[in-house]
Amino acid sequence: MRVLVVGDNTFEYSRTLRDKPGMEGTHITATGIESKEEVEDLLKNVNDSKLKKFPSSQENFEVRHGVNATRLQENFPNLREENKFDKIIFNNPQAGKKGVDDVDLKTGNLIDGVLTSSPQVLQQGGEVHFGVTSSTRALGLLKLQDHYQTSQEQGFTEIAGRKFEVRLVDTKRDEYEFSVKYPARRTEGTKLRNSQGPSYYYIFKLLA
Numbered sequence: 731m732r733v734l735v736v737g738d739n740t741f742e743y744s745r746t747l748r749d750k751p752g753m754e755g756t757h758i759t760a761t762g763i764e765s766k767e768e769v770e771d772l773l774k775n776v777n778d779s780k781l782k783k784f785p786s787s788q789e790n791f792e793v794r795h796g797v798n799a800t801r802l803q804e805n806f807p808n809l810r811e812e813n814k815f816d817k818i819i820f821n822n823p824q825a826g827k828k829g830v831d832d833v834d835l836k837t838g839n840l841i842d843g844v845l846t847s848s849p850q851v852l853q854q855g856g857e858v859h860f861g862v863t864s865s866t867r868a869l870g871l872l873k874l875q876d877h878y879q880t881s882q883e884q885g886f887t888e889i890a891g892r893k894f895e896v897r898l899v900d901t902k903r904d905e906y907e908f909s910v911k912y913p914a915r916r917t918e919g920t921k922l923r924n925s926q927g928p929s930y931y932y933i934f935k936l937l938a
């Protein structure tokens with residue numbers, strides 16, 4: 731299985747996922763939009779001595795910087811069919827700066843941007859997973875719920891001419907293989923409340 735993690739600013743999630751028992755055969759491409767220098771800066775917020783080290787690629791774990799999740803084809807051009815991803819995971823998406831921008835609106839657009847970009851790098855039947863905290867004010871929640879509701883009503887939601895079926899996973903109640911405990915971060919690198927990772931995942935399955 732091939733998994734693409736996007737928006738992982740400190741790479742704590744993808745590295746914890748890599749080390750989760752049972753993930754040995756899974757290929758993870760771990761990415762963030764930040765540059766190498768920005769990641770170095772963000773890592774100053776990390777306490778765990780292992781995760782504080784700069785992330786590096788190894789067998790079955792590829793690290794990439796400067797990856798805009800709304801422009802996936804540019805970042806992964808000419809992917810051969812067998813190298814396309816089965817899953818794309820984006821935990822706690824946030825676009826824009828709180829107090830400056832309309833972050834909820836921007837985050838909704840970011841979510842649609844990722845979904846619009848995803849079919850070019852996804853396997854047939856591949857999925858895009860968005861993780862959010864249990865807060866009713868989680869950014870992008872309205873957009874995710876809107877797509878979920880539409881899919882419940884008509885069997886799919888349509889984004890840029892492509893159809894996705896949406897399901898909701900509660901990590902406390904349901905089995906979710908990509909769930910790990912890690913200190914979720916704000917965009918600036920400080921801790922996101924006391925979150926140890928998303929409570930809910932909205933899963934968008936690309937229909938043929």
Ligand SMILES: C[S@@+](CC[C@H](N)C(=O)[O-])C[C@H]1O[C@@H](n2cnc3c(N)ncnc32)[C@H](O)[C@@H]1O
Nearest residue numbers: 737738739763798799821822824914915916917
């Ligand atoms: C609230 S932080 C969450 C960080 C991490 N995923 C976590 O759960 O700890 C939101 C992240 O979304 C990233 N982001 C915003 N726009 C993005 C884009 N177009 N492509 C990739 N990442 C983006 C930010 O850089 C930031 O790292």
